[in-house]
Amino acid sequence: MRSSRTNYTGILFLLPSLAGVLVFVLLPFADVIRRSFTEMPENKWAGIENYITVFQNTAFQMAAGNTVRFLTVCMPLLILSSLAISIFLNNQTRLGQLLKSAYLVPMAIPVASVVILWKVLFHQQGLLNGLLTAAGSATVDWMNSKYAFWVLVFSYVWKNIGYNIVLWMAGLSSIPASIYEAARVDGAGEWKIFTRITLPNLSKVFYTIVILSLLNSFKVFREAYLVAGNYPDESMYLLQHLFQNWYRELSLDKLSAAAVVIAVVITLLVLPIQKAFYLER
């Protein structure tokens, strides 16, 4: 339907959605950009003043540092562990399917429900410390020490591993069996097959997985917030906490500048992938 006559039919189909996106996101975001260069309440041009304030803000530095640290720890952990499991499950038929379903279950468990378990598990006198004591080691104050960060990492991996396994397995199943057979006939070992065939063929799905893991990583704030509230242990104070707190304190200058900064960062991360999504019609 690439004729000039139907050119505007497509727009009509898109219009309701586009109108909503314009009204609820794009136009107000333009206003946020304007605000980020404005000094309130005088409403006068402030140049990059707000941005300087944000970057010099110690809470922002800490939250951004924690967020980056969280991403650099949990994303490789999640991506590699889900890859290892997928490779194994890929050779299993019935049992593989069953295990895959089990790994997906956390997606269906509402945060508000699982938080009860987290509270009981990670309490100072909780289940986990009970196990540690039984094993003869010292107890840990999980939620109020640097370990709070690791509770968050665990929570993220628990929730998202099934999602990533499905993606990896989709990638694995798209590699034609004939390539593997040919390699085996030529006498290639398993490791060589893995590094020369499997990994290169997974490069496209790998990029998607990185982006979606990033997208899902923003959602750990839900667990973090319901378990530990607005001001958790410093080690798990993320940009999301900071944004919510600035919003509640009505620090709108800082909030607008920071929103623009993060929007730009995410756009730069996403732009390389979106080309891969274009399909021919």
Added chain:
Amino acid sequence: MKKKIVLIILALMAFVMCYPILFLMTGSLMGKQELIEHLKPMLVEKPEGFITMGLLPVFPTLKNYVQILMDSPEFFVMFWNSVKITVSILLIQLFVGVPAAWAFAKYDFPCRKLLFTLYIILMMMPFQVTMLSNYLVLDHLKLVNTQLAVILPAGFSTFPVFIMYRFFSDIPKEIIEAAQIDGANALQVFRYIALPGGSGGIISAMVLGFLEYWNLIEQPMTFLTDPKLWPLSLYLPEISAKTAGSAFASAIIGLIPALLVFLAGEDYLEKGIMASAVKE
């Protein structure tokens, strides 16, 4: 042998994945006395020993459920709020997102690529980035502290458009051309070819959407100040000696709709996840 060990580890992990359901179930079926016995270390001032939890309740009882269903009107309100919010969001996504996905998949129009890129970027934005923008417009429309403040921005989310787009693109263009030759207009093509052909994608988007919106935390907490409007995802009863049982029961009741959607739609859920991967 080596394979068996890996399998056992993986099965153990699968158990860990699903354990929260068993844990909540067990707790919710325990009588008050039994539950307090287990949770004592987190209920008293100067705790001794550690929290424990049996695999199964020794004296199973439905009392906690009766209590939450009979004596907690606020729980009902929140459950109903969750249903209202989730269903409304998904309906808007159906009416608005499905045609949009069809437009991106099969039509050419000015700025198509640019707009599609924009949609992908928007779907990646965490709530906190668009929070202030949302607030500005909701405040302007006098919608803050109404459930529409949560429903409308989520209804126009671009994520379902993207998922459904992937499914619509798989519909062969020959079928569409054949229908057009037979005199079908754009609406008829949409009704009789797009909707049935892309139904898998639509259901996938709805399943992913349900799990997401049943779980809304940030949006209602940011835009709804009146707790009467809150969805169940913000219902967090304190775990005290008095309320521990109903906390467990409410967690299970909140989990049931999501689990049912998951069990009924798991195939679609997987397809929906796979749709977000780049095709080889």
